[in-house]
Amino acid sequence: MQPVGVAAPLRVDIAEKTFRSAEGVPVTALQDLSFEVRQGEFACLLGPSGCGKTTTLRILLGVDTDFSGSFQLPQGGSNRIAAVFQEPTLLPWRTVEQNVRLALPKTMRNADLDRLFDSLGLAGMRSLFPSELSLGLARRAALARAFATEPAVLFLDEPFVSLDEPTAERLRHLLLSVWSARPTTALMVTHNLREALMLSDRIIVLSPRPAHVIGYFDVRLPRHNRSPQVMSDLLRSFHQKFPGAV
Template identity: 85%
Template sequence: MQPVGAAVPLRVDIAEKTFRSAHGVSVTALKDLSFEVRQGEFACLLGPSGCGKTTTLRILLGLDRQFSGSFQLPEGGSRRIAAVFQEPTLLPWRTVEQNVRLALPKSLRAKNLDGLFNALGLAGMRSLYPAELSLGLARRAALARAFATEPAMLFLDEPFVSLDGRTAEQLRRLLLTVWSARPTTALMVTHNLTEALMLSDRIIVLSPRPAHVLGMFDIGLPRQDRNPQAMSALLRSFHQKFPGVT
């Protein structure tokens, strides 16, 4: 079904999503998957690799319409949807700034992006081309492109995967800096529990395939208080509620 008007920022009710494998076998990826993400909330979809997290995002982005069920996207505000994928997907013949501005609607084409580029550490790299960037810098540019559109809903599909630990940690903190300056409803796919505990207000825990919701883990602790000791306590609390989920 097509998405319909929303009383809440994001509501997902996917009854079933199946696909055919390379051998012609029918595989059920999602089954009775239901959850909500509240206004201005940063939520993480946490689940094992291959459970259907990315499939869920593809459905919500309108990239996969072959499913049964429904979902409701945000209403009000800009109504714009932005996405950050595992690959930066920057146009190689455009500069960093040109890549970011290409995503802007006409009403924002002349927008001052100095603050955004400064926050992401890209101020001196606006005229560079993607081939001149490291993977970490290219992913910063992808984040800039998403936030520049002032989206009502932000989807992130493991945007820090395959980065070394130090670079990934730096980008997580940059993401929080930019998101905190203009909190927008966000849903991020990850299989990294520590990452989810650091970034999110709520973790939506998924089962192995076919994915359904095992439960929710709400994090009431402000992000600035999530120091190593607090993170250890959150990990213990999570494992008490979801034993066996890593």
């Protein structure tokens, strides 16, 4: 029983998810996958490529309903869900600002977004169209669209994949800056261990397919204390606890 006044966590209990391959062979992607993300926590789902991380997000987003099991999204506050995908998925015929505002409920369509655009370095680009943006700037616009809705839970599916490392690193810092200013329960899919150690409060480590949780790695240090030396120590500790996991 959830204590009165305490926001419910993100709770996942997927017994099984199976799909058919192109050859018609049944493939079990997830099996006995259970975990929780506490309210206001930033967690990363970490596992090898193809293990079922994105499949898990698709189920939580309601895109894939063909599975056995259950899940509970965070409750309380806005109850809104936001997602940032590997591709920015911006409407090409809308400006950056229009793309962001289209995601808002009608009661928020006239919200003041100046601080959000400023924090993501988009203040001078609100009237540009997606074709006028670099991939890095388009990813910033996708982050702005997600945070503008003030979601109860934020899902991120490898939002910095395919970017060069300096650009990806800048965007990770921007993500942390915006999330710290308006913290929400967040679950991010990644197979980049260093990224997970930099961003998260807790790493949920998944097995190869069919995915299940093999353990947790809590990062209790404040993010501003995660220096290069500390990151090296965290990497060493992770590999000692989960040898060969990623």
